[in-house]
Amino acid sequence: xxxxxxxxxxxxxxxxxxxxxxxxxxxxxxxxxxxxxxxxxxxxxxxxxxxxxxxxxxxxxxxxxxxxxxxxxxxxxxxxxxxxxxxxxxxxxxxxxxxxxxxxxxxxxxxxxxxxxxxxxxxxxxxxxxxxxxxxxxxxxxxxxxxxxxxxxxxxxxxxxxxxxxxxxxxxxxxxxxxxxxxxxxxxxxxxxxxxxxxxxxxxxxxxxxxxxxxxxxxxxxxxxxxxxxxxxxxxxxxxxxxxxxxxxxxxxxxxxxxxxxxxxxxxxxxxxxxxxxxxxxxxxxxxxxxxxxxxxxxxxxxxxxxxxxxxxxxxxxxxxxxxxxxxxxxxxxxxxxxxxxxxxxxxxxxxxxxxxxxxxxxxxxxxxxxxxxxxxxxxxxxxxxxxxxxxxxxxxxxxxxxxxxxxxxxxxxxxxxxxxxxxxxxx
Amino acid sequence: xxxxxxxxxxxxxxxxxxxxxxxxxxxxxxxxxxxxxxxxxxxxxxxxxxxxxxxxxxxxxxxxxxxxxxxxxxxxxxxxxxxxxxxxxxxxxxxxxxxxxxxxxxxxxxxxx
Numbered sequence: 001x002x003x004x005x006x007x008x009x010x011x012x013x014x015x016x017x018x019x020x021x022x023x024x025x026x027x028x029x030x031x032x033x034x035x036x037x038x039x040x041x042x043x044x045x046x047x048x049x050x051x052x053x054x055x056x057x058x059x060x061x062x063x064x065x066x067x068x069x070x071x072x073x074x075x076x077x078x079x080x081x082x083x084x085x086x087x088x089x090x091x092x093x094x095x096x097x098x099x100x101x102x103x104x105x106x107x108x109x110x111x112x113x114x115x116x117x118x119x120x121x122x123x124x125x126x127x128x129x130x131x132x133x134x135x136x137x138x139x140x141x142x143x144x145x146x147x148x149x150x151x152x153x154x155x156x157x158x159x160x161x162x163x164x165x166x167x168x169x170x171x172x173x174x175x176x177x178x179x180x181x182x183x184x185x186x187x188x189x190x191x192x193x194x195x196x197x198x199x200x201x202x203x204x205x206x207x208x209x210x211x212x213x214x215x216x217x218x219x220x221x222x223x224x225x226x227x228x229x230x231x232x233x234x235x236x237x238x239x240x241x242x243x244x245x246x247x248x249x250x251x252x253x254x255x256x257x258x259x260x261x262x263x264x265x266x267x268x269x270x271x272x273x274x275x276x277x278x279x280x281x282x283x284x285x286x287x288x289x290x291x292x293x294x295x296x297x298x299x300x301x302x303x304x305x306x307x308x309x310x311x312x313x314x315x316x317x318x319x320x321x322x323x324x325x326x327x328x329x330x331x332x333x334x335x336x337x338x339x340x341x342x343x344x345x346x347x348x349x350x351x352x353x354x355x356x357x358x359x360x361x362x363x364x365x366x367x368x369x370x371x372x373x374x375x376x377x378x379x380x381x382x383x384x385x386x387x388x389x390x391x392x393x394x395x396x397x398x399x400x401x402x403x404x405x406x407x408x409x410x411x412x413x414x415x416x417x418x419x420x421x422x423x424x425x426x427x428x
Numbered sequence: 429x430x431x432x433x434x435x436x437x438x439x440x441x442x443x444x445x446x447x448x449x450x451x452x453x454x455x456x457x458x459x460x461x462x463x464x465x466x467x468x469x470x471x472x473x474x475x476x477x478x479x480x481x482x483x484x485x486x487x488x489x490x491x492x493x494x495x496x497x498x499x500x501x502x503x504x505x506x507x508x509x510x511x512x513x514x515x516x517x518x519x520x521x522x523x524x525x526x527x528x529x530x531x532x533x534x535x536x537x538x539x540x541x
Contacts, residue, residue, distance in 0.1 A: 008445035039448040044474040047455035048503055140444030 006212070008039060010219075011056055012138030015063045017110035021172060022067055022088075022101050024081035025117065028135075028167045034070065038062040064102045068095065083171055109175065111136060112223055112230070116173035119187040122165050128191045129198070130155065131162040137216045147213055149203045149399070175227065185230055189238050192217050192224075193294070196242050200249075205400030207253055214249065218242050236285035237294035243278030244301035247271040259406040263310045275305050293329040296321050315345035332363045340373050348377035368397040372407060379414060388414040431469060431536040432515040434505045436522070438498035439529025454523035462507070467518055472505035498528070506536075 019031035145155035199213030224230040251265035307313040322338035343351015364370040375390035398404040509515040519531040
């Protein structure tokens with residue numbers, strides 16, 4: 001049989017999580033070596049004998065046996081996970097303990113612990129995300145660097161620094177009995193949100209890479225949903241928001257490989273299963289007193305899924321949600337999207353006024369869609385020349401060939417006499 | 429048709445899971461193609477990287493010396509080809525060459541005296 005896409009990458013995360021629980025977080029590097037060994041072995045054996053019936057189980061068993069080896073040989077030289085106490089010291093308890101920690105449930109639990117541990121308060125948000133991608137999703141340093149459009153050296157530094165903090169954190173975050181689970185959960189949700197967004201809106205030019213990031217973020221968020229203390233309304237709202245956005249992914253790139261704005265998309269290509277899942281989760285999320293930015297963002301995405309196009313979109317409701325979002329988590333990008341929604345509701349003139357009124361707009365000066373939004377409103381006001389200028393500025397800041405082509409097409413639309421489309425730049 | 433042994437020496441597995449998987453998929457595709465063209469007599473076996481060396485009249489058994497990792501034989505395949513030239517040509521598709529490895533192509537001696 002053929003191994004499924006990214007099997008090794010996915011298994012890498014599961015194996016490292018299980019091994020780190022046994023070896024202790026201070027032996028993270030050892031856990032990574034054992035995983036590497038397991039892959040070498042798979043490569044050596046499978047290429048001659050073919051991929052086994054259950055490749056994941058084969059890899060897990062190989063990692064487990066190697067772990068037992070290491071534990072027996074290095075028992076006196078090293079200390080392993082302090083949480084396991086003396087369980088690894090005697091042959092009587094060693095094998096059953098390791099066996100248990102490689103069980104399906106324990107592996108899930110191990111990944112959760114690792115996820116929470118990666119979101120160590122001493123690490124900045126981007127480092128948390130990079131670390132999760134590297135350790136839990138099996139991305140190499142180069143792959144993480146490509147996802148974040150960063151240099152290999154910079155990413156290498158960021159990840160190795162983050163690993164040091166993680167390895168120095170004495171023990172993995174205990175998701176079962178930790179008092180500060182709620183607090184750390186906020187950081188985990190944030191990191192997963194960033195990971196998803198990097199895939200959805202990020203600068204990487206490879207749409208395959210970006211779709212992978214969205215998928216990984218959803219896979220990890222699902223782990224939270226499966227763990228009751230972490231399956232809070234906010235987690236559900238976060239997952240709803242991911243579903244409702246991911247549903248649009250198939251329509252975002254058209255047959256020619258070009259980016260399509262939200263209003264040019266062929267909505268029949270939106271993934272109805274994901275929309276349904278997102279909606280039902282959003283319903284489930286509407287319990288308890290807490291209203292988070294994830295709730296509001298998911299609600300906005302949901303409103304879009306109920307419309308056929310810009311014309312019948314409930315802009316009134318979307319503006320209300322953006323007002324809410326500005327109260328919860330104000331940022332220039334949120335303000336820009338709010339301004340665009342107001343422009344849709346009240347006309348281009350009002351939209352432009354709102355854009356000009358954005359606080360901290362200087363943080364948008366390198367954001368191509370800031371200029372693109374201005375341009376769209378100018379265009380709809382019939383000022384083609386001004387629109388063109390704004391689009392040309394946007395073009396200077398395009399972050400990848402896809403964005404460049406998208407904006408170039410809009411520049412082309414500015415020729416006087418061209419019918420004005422309903423394209424909108426802020427969202428896609 | 430003559431028989432040849434391919435000995436695979438060295439080769440890095442690649443540091444990232446994705447690379448390792450890609451490498452494996454290349455191997456499988458290569459073997460598949462060889463097999464479809466009727467060149468695989470026996471796909472062969474992987475060899476452990478550890479073992480013993482038994483040497484001389486004294487039959488001394490040691491853990492080594494083994495060649496350096498880059499020269500270590502990691503497996504073999506029995507190939508059928510018209511002649512050495514064709515066997516060499518076939519070996520050029522081996523994915524081990526992408527990762528600093530080598531294929532040693534050795535004709536199996538014919539006993540047709």
